[in-house]
Amino acid sequence: MNAAATTHHHTSCLRCGRKLTSTKSVATGYGPTCTRKVKAAAKAEVVAQYKPHQVAKAEELIEQGGLIPLRGQIYLAVSSDGSQTYKTHRAACSCPAGIKGLHPCKHRIAAHILSLAA
Template sequence: MPDLRASTASCLRCGRNLTSPESIQRGYGRQCRTLMSLATTKPTPEGFSATQMDKAWEAIEQGAIVRTSRFEMFTAVSTDGTTHYLIRPGSCTCPAGQRGHLCYHRLAVHIITATVGRKVVAS
């Protein structure tokens, strides 16, 4: 699978410029990564399995879920890196999504967007 983060230094969640080498390598800034982690402390959303949660996190960590310039639209890269799927709230163009099933791409987008507008509060 190609690494989509190699050509960007912007956070894949919020779009801000990344400056630390660790954040650039991960594709997410420290605060966005923390917020996404907070989203997973809640129970897995209804209808999704623990396996789908693992696959969603793997896709996020590999940079396979990317925000597009269109509001609430993301793309996902297939496992073999040859196909792109469009993900919107409630739908995905992957084979499972086209059959009406809940796919891990939608769960990954849920994790990324679950905390939009929230900021990390220092404890």
């Protein structure tokens, strides 16, 4: 069974580690306070560096719980169709777009947003 094909339900916040109680928070992996902090971080620094449609895709990835922390600022990112996972950091990603390196992928931008929200 592919690990990416399974649905992840988080019992603690992926950012701060507190226990999640609401259904929406369990599904996304972030509590309401951390969700606000992540969105504020995205607007502050990231919007100036990336195109708006890239930031929107990265925010959507975070909201869907598609970035799972591994260690430090390295994350496991789930592909759009849920069939694969990639290791990502704000500086690099193992997805096809990240390997080509022409433009930052949504996984890298999402990792960047989360690193700013820490």
